[in-house]
Amino acid sequence: MAGVQVGKRIIGADAPVTVGWENIGKVEGGPVRQFVFTWFQPVMLFAAIAFWYYAPNWLAVASTAIAIRLGWTVLLLVLEWVNPRYQSWQLTWKEFATDVFYVALGMTFLRMIDAYIGDGAIIEAVQGAFDWEKFSWFTGLPLLVQAVIISMVFDFGQYWMHRGMHNWYPLWLTHAPHHYITQLNVQKGAVGNPIELFLIGLGIGGFFDFLPRAFLLAGAIGMTVSVYQHINVRFNTPAWWRFIFNTVEHHSVHHSQDYEATRSNYSGTWIIWDRMFGTCVDGEAEVLGMEGGRRMHIGETMIFPFREGWRDGKAWFARRFGGGKGGVMQPQLEPAE
Amino acid sequence: MSAAAGTLDAPRRAVTMLRLPLIDNIWRVRGEVPLDPAMSASEAFARIDPLLRTPGTDMTEEGGVLTYTKHNPAAQDKLATFTRGRMWVEQAGAGAVLRFDLFSHALLLCFLAPLLFLGFAQMANAINAWEASGAEAGAKAEKKDDKPKEAKKLHPIDQFLGAPAPEDPNKKKDEKKDKGRHSPTEGYVIAGIFAAIYLAGRWLEPFLLRRRLRAALAEPVTT
Numbered sequence: 001m002a003g004v005q006v007g008k009r010i011i012g013a014d015a016p017v018t019v020g021w022e023n024i025g026k027v028e029g030g031p032v033r034q035f036v037f038t039w040f041q042p043v044m045l046f047a048a049i050a051f052w053y054y055a056p057n058w059l060a061v062a063s064t065a066i067a068i069r070l071g072w073t074v075l076l077l078v079l080e081w082v083n084p085r086y087q088s089w090q091l092t093w094k095e096f097a098t099d100v101f102y103v104a105l106g107m108t109f110l111r112m113i114d115a116y117i118g119d120g121a122i123i124e125a126v127q128g129a130f131d132w133e134k135f136s137w138f139t140g141l142p143l144l145v146q147a148v149i150i151s152m153v154f155d156f157g158q159y160w161m162h163r164g165m166h167n168w169y170p171l172w173l174t175h176a177p178h179h180y181i182t183q184l185n186v187q188k189g190a191v192g193n194p195i196e197l198f199l200i201g202l203g204i205g206g207f208f209d210f211l212p213r214a215f216l217l218a219g220a221i222g223m224t225v226s227v228y229q230h231i232n233v234r235f236n237t238p239a240w241w242r243f244i245f246n247t248v249e250h251h252s253v254h255h256s257q258d259y260e261a262t263r264s265n266y267s268g269t270w271i272i273w274d275r276m277f278g279t280c281v282d283g284e285a286e287v288l289g290m291e292g293g294r295r296m297h298i299g300e301t302m303i304f305p306f307r308e309g310w311r312d313g314k315a316w317f318a319r320r321f322g323g324g325k326g327g328v329m330q331p332q333l334e335p336a337e
Numbered sequence: 338m339s340a341a342a343g344t345l346d347a348p349r350r351a352v353t354m355l356r357l358p359l360i361d362n363i364w365r366v367r368g369e370v371p372l373d374p375a376m377s378a379s380e381a382f383a384r385i386d387p388l389l390r391t392p393g394t395d396m397t398e399e400g401g402v403l404t405y406t407k408h409n410p411a412a413q414d415k416l417a418t419f420t421r422g423r424m425w426v427e428q429a430g431a432g433a434v435l436r437f438d439l440f441s442h443a444l445l446l447c448f449l450a451p452l453l454f455l456g457f458a459q460m461a462n463a464i465n466a467w468e469a470s471g472a473e474a475g476a477k478a479e480k481k482d483d484k485p486k487e488a489k490k491l492h493p494i495d496q497f498l499g500a501p502a503p504e505d506p507n508k509k510k511d512e513k514k515d516k517g518r519h520s521p522t523e524g525y526v527i528a529g530i531f532a533a534i535y536l537a538g539r540w541l542e543p544f545l546l547r548r549r550l551r552a553a554l555a556e557p558v559t560t
Binding site: 056057095101111115142213296 | 411534537
């Protein structure tokens with residue numbers, strides 16, 4: 001495969017990747033379908049913002065957000081059914097049950113652990129050590145400005161954590177299982193090793209004192225923008241949207257079987273971080289995964305970082321200090337003196 | 338049909354001593370699809386061959402019984418739910434049927450999943466109880482911060498646009514009983530969701546399987 005040059009890189013040399021907005025697929029079908037799948041994303045974003053902006057205090061609480069999130073997920077699953085992006089990404093019963101397992105693990109067991117070691121605990125410790133009152137002027141800013149700052153600061157952290165995962169082997173070991181997914185569906189964002197999910201959830205936005213409503217608004221932006229990273233729905237996404245926000249098109253490039261393509265589009269919500277740091281590739285891909293599209297089952301996903309880390313750590317020690325069993329990397333070892 | 342293949346009533350078993358007449362319906366799916374009586378077993382197997390010939394699938398045909406095993410099938414594998422199984426042709430009255438007897442790891446694990454999440458819910462309760470017993474001792478030492486907090490104000494733009502003002506932090510909230518930091522509710526709800534997913538899958542997957550087999554058997558073999 002020849003691939004396409006994007007900046008200094010060749011994208012799509014190992015596996016098919018479509019580069020450039022003019023080449024990606026469009027919504028097919030009658031005027032109603034065209035209308036719905038062109039306007040759905042912006043309308044839902046502004047509806048969510050308007051709701052959290054004007055909801056009375058008794059309604060603007062976390063439990064409302066959870067209820068909305070559940071209904072929203074069901075709606076998006078219906079959209080996947082009605083207007084799939086690729087037949088080869090169609091949700092099956094087994095895939096659905098597997099995805100729900102990962103989401104459920106995050107909502108139960110991992111949340112319990114997170115209460116002790118997650119960013120909440122870290123923030124509590126750091127906030128106790130400094131006088132954060134100095135940052136209280138943030139709460140005087142307009143609500144939407146606060147919300148955008150929260151969302152962007154959090155996403156900035158995610159961008160670098162994610163980029164780090166693709167560039168530093170120990171972090172990559174935790175993130176690799178997520179790249180074994182071979183299709184994108186609404187709940188696929190939760191698929192991965194729990195250590196990675198913990199790392200990617202570490203945010204720095206929580207240090208600052210914002211109004212609770214601003215947090216809910218930031219959550220609404222996340223829910224109606226970054227949720228489309230993993231979705232099997234064909235949209236005619238507006239040009240302004242895909243310039244500033246991440247889309248399934250961007251994220252499918254990131255999940256492609258093409259190695260260079262995976263090293264792009266790291267942000268969760270704000271693709272402008274990628275544009276600023278030179279890692280954005282506009283396009284889309286259908287053929288996803290690792291090792292030629294081998295599916296990784298739940299058991300292997302749970303042990304992968306430890307198993308590979310143990311194997312490679314052993315090999316590294318053997319290479320570094322000589323002697324011992326070199327494991328998989330032994331043939332490359334220098335002969336011992 | 339060969340005696341080695343067994344029948345639907347007395348199927349050939351991997352572990353002959355183990356007889357689980359009803360409970361194995363949780364993870365086993367048995368049934369049949371009608372077959373053209375003129376069609377030979379080898380012709381029927383040839384027609385369903387493309388359905389089974391997917392990456393990670395081992396197949397053998399012995400004594401008129403087709404046996405297959407799948408190792409971590411791809412997401413879009415049409416038989417991904419049924420990781421191993423046997424199929425054979427049997428005469429039934431005037432016609433013939435293709436019988437199948439399949440095993441599903443996915444159905445079994447999905448059936449067991451509610452137990453795992455009920456376990457997490459119980460774990461949340463246990464940790465809450467344990468932490469509450471520890472907190473009682475520490476509560477007396479806790480300092481009460483009576484300094485009135487400054488009420489936050491909205492930006493004039495937000496006031497003009499009519500956003501509700503933030504709550505006064507000094508307003509006394511209803512003192513709710515401390516329920517602990519972990520909620521068992523999610524565990525209970527998810528256990529229910531998995532029970533529903535299992536029931537849906539136990540009906541849907543055999544339905545889709547029969548449909549796919551019928552479609553494959555109707556399709557002539559192209560060489």
